[in-house]
Amino acid sequence: xxxxxxxKNSVTVNDVRDFNTDHIFDCGQCFRWEREEDGSWTGxxxxxxxxxxxxxxxxxxxxxSVKDFHEIWEGYLDLGRDYGGIKKTLVDGDPxxxxxxxxxxxxxxxxxxxxxxxxxxxxxxxxxxxxxKKCIEKLCELFGEPIGEYRGRQRYSFPGPERLAGxxxxxxxxxxxxxxxxxxxxxxxxxxxxxxxxxxxxxAAPGPDAEKYLRSLTGIGPKVAGCILLFGMNKYGSFPIDxxxxxxxxxxxxxxxxxxxxxxxxxxxxxxSLSGFAQQYLYYYARFNL
DNA sequence: AGCCAGGCCCAAC
DNA sequence: GTTGGGCATGGC
Numbered sequence: 102x103x104x105x106x107x108x109k110n111s112v113t114v115n116d117v118r119d120f121n122t123d124h125i126f127d128c129g130q131c132f133r134w135e136r137e138e139d140g141s142w143t144g145x146x147x148x149x150x151x152x153x154x155x156x157x158x159x160x161x162x163x164x165x166s167v168k169d170f171h172e173i174w175e176g177y178l179d180l181g182r183d184y185g186g187i188k189k190t191l192v193d194g195d196p197x198x199x200x201x202x203x204x205x206x207x208x209x210x211x212x213x214x215x216x217x218x219x220x221x222x223x224x225x226x227x228x229x230x231x232x233x234k235k236c237i238e239k240l241c242e243l244f245g246e247p248i249g250e251y252r253g254r255q256r257y258s259f260p261g262p263e264r265l266a267g268x269x270x271x272x273x274x275x276x277x278x279x280x281x282x283x284x285x286x287x288x289x290x291x292x293x294x295x296x297x298x299x300x301x302x303x304x305a306a307p308g309p310d311a312e313k314y315l316r317s318l319t320g321i322g323p324k325v326a327g328c329i330l331l332f333g334m335n336k337y338g339s340f341p342i343d344x345x346x347x348x349x350x351x352x353x354x355x356x357x358x359x360x361x362x363x364x365x366x367x368x369x370x371x372x373x374s375l376s377g378f379a380q381q382y383l384y385y386y387a388r389f390n391l
Numbered sequence: 392a393g394c395c396a397g398g399c400c401c402a403a404c
Numbered sequence: 405g406t407t408g409g410g411c412a413t414g415g416c
Contacts (some may be wrong), residue, residue: 129397226398232414233397279412284399322399343397384397 103180105170111163112170119184121207122155128208128385130332132221132234133241133259145241147173147214148248150256164251179209187378195371197353198379205385210377211332215304216297217259218333223284223320225328239276244268262297265289284320291318308336331377340368340376349387 105112126134126142134144141154151174152163162174175181188206192199220240225233237259244264245257266289273282292300303314311334315326327341342350342365347358356363372379 222397223399225396227396227411228398228413229396229415231416235414277413279414280399280410281412320399324398328397341397344395345397388397 102171103175105167105175107167108161110165111161112165112167112174113162114160114170114180116158117155117160117180118158119188119207120155120160120178120209121205122153124205124207124385125178125209125211128205128381129230129388130328130381131211131213132225132230132237143252145248145256145258146177146211146217148246148258149173150248150251152252153178176212179212182209184209184378187375188382191372191375191379191382198382201349201353201382201386204390205382208378208381208385210337210381212335213333214259215300215329215333216262216292218329219288219292219300219315219318219321220259220265220285222325222328222332223288224278224281226281226320226322226325236276236278243275262289262293262300266293281320287319288321304334308338311336331380337377338369338374340365340372340380343384345384345387345391346380348391349383352387352391353383 103114105114122140122142123136126136126144131144133146134142136142137152139154141152143150143152149165149169151165154161154163162170165174188202192202221233221237224236241257241259244260248256248258250256265285268286268289270282270286273285276282278285299314303311306314308330311330312326315321315329316323321329324341324343327339330336330339331341342361346364347361350356350364350367351358354367356367368376368379
């Protein structure tokens with residue numbers, strides 16, 4: 102457990118390494134964080150809105166208590182993990198990976214809520230990040246719970262499966278989900294049908310079992326499942342491949358962009374249980390350099 | 392204006 | 405089991 106110091110409605114943590122808020126919140130793993138003028142980031146997770154600032158080893162979380170820090174943010178930000186060690190392992194004998202790791206050296210894989218991650222990545226398919234963010238914010242405004250005002254704006258929680266399961270296409274129309282509306286409806290109904298037990302079991306199960314459950318839901322194929330496994334279920338052997346990953350795997354490792362199987366096999370062999378971390382360094386590098 | 396986006400479903404091989 | 409067309413919408 103990290104030592105955290107209570108300030109005026111804020112918490113500070115010292116000696117945080119391998120951490121960069123721009124890398125973390127702008128690497129496509131989360132959609133509810135916005136960059137402020139001063140370079141800090143404001144966002145909502147697990148029903149709380151905070152502002153996170155990082156400078157030279159000092160992490161400041163505003164609108165949070167030490168209790169919140171240990172209950173939510175320490176885990177969410179994955180502060181217990183040795184990213185230095187992970188990077189060293191990945192970079193060893195791989196100059197391409199070294200470039201990617203240097204570029205996104207402060208990336209951390211957030212430990213997000215499984216349900217929010219599931220819905221978010223169903224929405225993400227065949228879309229782009231600015232639009233995905235807008236859809237999710239609208240979804241929360243319309244169907245989440247108001248959780249108080251922060252920095253001059255009312256904030257909303259992410260709506261649970263029971264709430265979304267009761268909605269019609271007409272209800273969802275203002276969210277502008279396009280054809281994904283029926284995926285959200287069907288998956289919400291399926292998850293709510295057992296009170297979320299199936300999803301919770303999947304999150305606690307080994308990767309392949311979790312993937313089987315996710316693939317049984319409507320609107321979740323291999324790529325979306327991979328993202329949910331990685332960002333919402335702590336399955337770090339997952340290596341989701343989207344169009345950007347195809348491009349970077351072609352550019353850096355010489356694959357044909359159509360050779361998904363080859364890419365997956367390569368990740369399994371060379372990155373193994375660290376495939377998810379490798380994927381994030383490569384994805385972030387691709388997004389800003391290709 | 393037109394192409395593309397953190398793809399999936401479904402039908403046809 | 406693989407492949408290809410269709411899909412809603414908006415960012416750029």
